Amino acid sequence: MSETLLDPAPAAASDLTYFALAATAAPSQVAAERIPRAPGELPEVLGGRYKIERLLGVGGMGAVYRARDLLREQFGDPEPYVALKTLSDDFAEYPDANALLYSEFALTARLTHPHVVRLFGFEVDVASQRAFLTLELLKGLTLDQLLSERPEGLPWAELQGIAVPLLDALSHSHQLGVLHGDLKPSNVMLAEDGLRLFDYGLGQPVEGLLPGLPRLCRNRFSAWTPRYAALELLDGAALSAPADVYAVACVLYELASGRHPFRRLSAKQAKAMQLDKVLQCPTQLPAAVWPALRTALAFDEQARCIDSAELLQAFQPRPRTRWQRWLGR
Template identity: 80%
Template sequence: MNGEACDLTYFALAATATQAEKNEQPRSSAPARLGELPDVLGGRYKIERLLGVGGMGAVYRARDLLREQFGDPEPYVALKTLSDDFAEYPDANSLLYSEFALTARLNHPNVVRLFGFEVDVPSQRAFLILELLKGPTLDQLLCERPEGLPWDELSEIAIALLEALTYSHQLGVLHGDLKPSNVMLADDGLRLFDYGLGQPVEGLLPGLPRLCRNRFTAWTPRYAALELLDGAPLSPAADVYALACVLYELASGRHPFRRLSAKQAKSMELDKQLQRPEQLPVHCWPALRTALAFEQAQRTISCAELLHAFRAPPLGRWTRWLRGTH
């Protein structure tokens, strides 16, 4: 597998039926019959062009014909649909609804806004309606800034991203696939998006269908925490690891572990070679280093604590000297 392929998000569907339902009637795994993606979804949203393709599906720019009819000068939205292969499974639409149910709980300026979930009846295609964002993603920014970002730029992006994920965790929503391509620097601020592999914390929204991590892998390998690679359930600590990799990359221009998975990096003991990026203030490094720990038991820091470290003002030379004399 080449390096480019390693960046892909891998996925498969979980069966959402209970064991009792399975005993009553085995459900066929044959693909559902889907129509082609129509030019107009839901009799209202006119697809204009493809914006991007991810692990689960594709995002399109669309025109809301109803808003346009009533004279809205900006009737544009983004539509997320499932890929053809993914959409053919019987419970695919339910899983897309799970993404809607999770993200719709979040009302934060740095989290993408969802407007609705619908199913186009003739084609049987489910889709999400989202705000249309314009701007580069963090992976595009990193391509332009291979040496990383200076602290004034880095801190602005890092704090906005940390605030978004801290807020998500406080409401019991785990992202599950945090990486530079899922963060956009929009015209009016940063947006964290694509909760397609996200899950609620245990006990929250128990009726939602979930991705079953015992039957498939669902992550972008170089941002996946070691415990996910070993089959453990998604947790806040796993999101912290992915976020820490992104922050290190923004500070240095390099992935902390040579773009390798945590399992590969641990076998090579790359954590022992970690050094503070030059553009990261000294006071932030202990927190970020803890967040990059391979073992979950040693990753003893939350998003909120990481945010606190990045919000703290850098120490001046005089303060550092005084601390060094005590």
């Protein structure tokens, strides 16, 4: 595969990307002579430090493994385990694949939030030329696994306990100019110590932020999960914060009712069938919250006039009135 996955960049920026992979070449020779070779097979130990133990999951572009940090183990750490993410063999063959993985690292590393997955580092294994991320090893259910166990949806108290940290994490990302790009139940985990939003592999910075960061070329590669993708994305528009809001609204509706708001169809299909006209408030969702969620589910971006912070506010617990406090006594 020789086709690029990234939007065209000035030659200087491209040279800098490949400079990071040159272990021995003199700096003055890199731009003129360095031609990155195709990555080899994934070795058993990456970076001379991380021993892969087993596969945890495979996504559209990459795979995540449980790995043992041999350095931490050497110094007596009783829990030397990390998650290790690398691009799949197909994507690793692209000449700019490592830059693509670095983009995910650069975006996620900007976020310091209790409900966003923690990344430890980005490295390139010199022998195989395979780039990889190390991140916290999470244990728990993803939301798609939870939904398979709860086909009737979640009661309000439980739903609120998931919605608030999820929306808080998304709002934090947007405030720092980071767009997720692939929000869906399988990218949210209920870990032992709280919810985590993860997998910013399709994420991008907002316009003007991190201008030198490689960007995924959408004309050559389309990776949206159709039933969570906003209509404007399916029509070829750039990723935006409102698109993330649509995706998270679909997830929240699914948690409240046990079913996708539009029969698991894409927004384009659902709009053609006018499914938004028959959309009803889930029975377990408070009526006061429905207007905000309904607005976030609008097909047209102009009508989706609510941001992640406002959606969070709608789901947050409300202080009890004086009458409610009196009844409580």
